[in-house]
Amino acid sequence: MARILISEDERDIRELIAFTLQIAGHEVIPTSNGEEALEMTVKEMPDLIILDVRMPRISGYEVCKQIKSDPGTKHIPIVFLSAKGQDAEVKAGLEAGAVEYIIKPFSPDQLVNQIGDILAQQYLIKIQVTDTTRK
């Protein structure tokens, strides 16, 4: 289905997300910190990125901003998945360029649905772009 990069420092949660997405048929690229995430993004060029906000050294916001400022990666949709749920934090995430901000604890089922929606949207955009170029 899609290649999804996950960046989550908590191993249990990283594996939970990975497992859930893999069940849903996605290919998962797990990373455990911001630097790794940036590196792998450029290397693997995933279809979607799921970021935790609070990570050691480089925060999720910072990773998001860097990806969005790189012309080669800025088209990749980013979803935050964070325990930080205050209004200001959600706002900061969306302003950094994310398409969705999901607050932990999350329901795996729901996560799969939301990711699916985002991917479908992206896919539709892609098709439309392809269609217009064809014409």
Added chain:
Amino acid sequence: MFQLEPAPLGISLVVLGSGFFLLTLAFFRAAPVSHPRLQTLRKIPLAPISTHDKAVLLIEHGGRLVYSNRQAHEMFKISGKEANLDRLARRVRPSETFLALCVDEGKARFSLDGGLVEGLSYSIPYGSERVILVALQQLSPSGTDPTSSNLTQPGHVIEGDSARTFFQAFAELNRTIVSTQELESCLTAILECIERLIPSDFSTITVWDEVNQYLIPYVLQGIPGEDRHLEKAENHHGLDFEFSGYLINNRSPLLIPDTQASTNMPLTPTRSIRSINSFLGVPMMFAGKLVGTLELGSSSTEEFNKSDLKILRLVSDLAAVTVYNALTFKEEQRYGQELACLAQLAEATAGLQDLNELLTQIVESIAPLLDVEILGFLIFDKTRGVLRGQCPFRGLPVNFLELYQIMLPAGSPAETIFLNQEPIHTTNASEDAYLNLLGFDHVVQAAGIQQMLLIPLGAKGHPLGYLQLANKRDGSPFTDIDRYLGTIIAGQVSSIIEDAIRYSQTNANLRKQNNHWEDLEHIIETSRSRAILEAVAEGVLVTDPAGKITLFNDSAQKILNLDREHVHGLPIERFSGLFGWAAHTWIETIHKWSTTPPTLPSKDTYQEQITLEDGLVVSVNLAPVVFRDEFLGTVSIFHDITHQVELDRMKSEFVATVSHELRTPMTSIKGYVEVLLMGAAGELNQQQLRFLEIIKNNTERLTVLVNDLLDISRIESGRVNLAMQPLNLRHIAEDTLNEFRRISQEDNRLMSFNLDFPADLPRVVGDSERVNQIIHSLLSNAFYYTPENGEITLRAQRIVDEVQVDIQDTGIGIPITEQNHIFERFYRGKNPLVEAIPGTGLGLSIAQELIALHQGRLWLQSSGVPGEGSIFSFTLPIYNHNHRHKE
């Protein structure tokens, strides 16, 4: 010691003694020398003395000359009738040496009419008393032979014993001069010195009054050697006054041996000097300036000679310096006293507003300046047209003052005089036409006024009354200096008196028209209130209506780290720099209120948190002080909240951290349970599924609890930021209702949902997310506490400027007894049905707080009967233009 040597005298003391013994009674009773009884005495054994070649004097204890022989009369050129010790002594230079010889045994030389005389005296027993016998012998002939005597030669005025006496007297005068600068003491010393050196009938020292151009004479009264006192003569000597006039005009000495015989008499003798037959006078000059004169007179002719003149000139040189210095000192003293008194006057009257108190102070202060018997103020009563003597009035009794009223009828000459505001000076008050015209005649008579000075009091051009001075204590007329001084005083006190008059006139009215500002000031100033304000732990700063700081208590000093002295009385704007930009609005508000006081009744208050330069966080509450519709200033209360702010910060940090830390494990639990339930990890049996479902539900409860706790902590710390905007409640209600419809279907708990919103429902103002949360929370309660197949209705309607939303269910209802507690935190109903449903007891509490933040209300209606359900209602304000402006 002098040895008794009877031989040279050639008198047998035995004879003398026996003769004297016979005369005991007669001597003691003898009065004047010329007494008949004394004549008889001569016939007896005293004959040898009377014919003795030496001049002999017998002097009784106490200085009475009881006998003098013919030789003595010849020597002193006086008749026996004229002979008395005083008269004899005056012929001798120095007379004191001679007099000393007459009271005690001794030997001395002195000059008599230019000739040198040696005298010996003996104390002779005489009954129980003793008498002094003086024998005198001419050593050199009198004045006619200049070669034999140096006494008449210039530069040799005195020698021997006379010189000693002269220098003694001179030294004594010097001593007195050095020890005192007081004029009277100096004059006394000078006169005493002259008395010792040149005996005379009249000795006078006069002091030149430069201002008035006359001499003020001083004489010594009383018995020489005993109680002497200086007396200032009443009559002044003008430039044309007899010998004095000559001395002043010519600035040269005057010696007249015989006034009757003198052909070149400078002046015709008047009555007063007719008794003077000889005169000696010198002007006292210092640095070319006339200081006064020294004048001696005698009823005898030829009393003074040229050597006397020389002595007097010597004395006058010293006397001139002395008197000049004393006068200068007196002037300085007076000047100093004037300054001190005026300063005292200004000080004493400052702040006094009570007229009587003020006048008391003024009279007390100026009395020492003006040496007068009568001193006081006359104040003009405009309404009655009366000049009134004011209490206290020096020299006038109180009952007299009650009558001291001078009518000044409008248009009368008296009024004209008063309005003219000219000083009035009279030396003869009872006959002064001007004063009579003014209407003072009865007062002048009753108070015995002779000289009087009326100095007008006036402020800003309109007359207030007079300062009245009358009868100088020394009897002299008022001088220009007195007038000048009076004018200065009047000028100084006029405006103060005017204020006091106005104050006393309007005082009663003022009290009636509640002077609020004074009241507030009074309140603040009274020590009790001040003590309370000082004791308050909060800093208190009070400003007056002009924005000036009038109170700054101890705590304010500590909190703001400012010294009271540095702020008191200063405008608040002065401190904007100190408090930093944060305090700008606070100071601006005070300033704004001070320039345009808030209209009444005012509920304007102002609250701000100020972070000071040193990191201190201070909360300031500012309120205008309004009392009976009048703006009296502002009160600011400071509270050091640095610690609270720090605690708050730590608390919210803790809550944020904890909630994050809780969510992470919950994420794993919830996630993995759901993955298991999805069957993604393999097939599960029914029991496994049911257990996992229980874990899942409890995880949900934990999640809700954590979210609610976060909300509560945010609401408590006031950190709920509402993004107010116009909201369409219908959309929110529909969305939420649809969510529960879905849950209802998912959970297989069938329920009927109704939405009753009018199409024209106005938009409300609120935070989208929070309003969502409120409706969700209330709908969630309705949903979970209503059994299957129940009915939930969402209704909305406009009521005035609010929209009311009702959430009605057909659930278990809420017992009346529990309705009061339902909004309390963590409260959950006692009904087992309630306990079976997961919940934290925070939902309604949070909803209520959030609605309050939206300026709305939340309430409930329930009969408490199961099945009749309950209605939760809340309101939100309708969005209007005002809201738009606020944004």
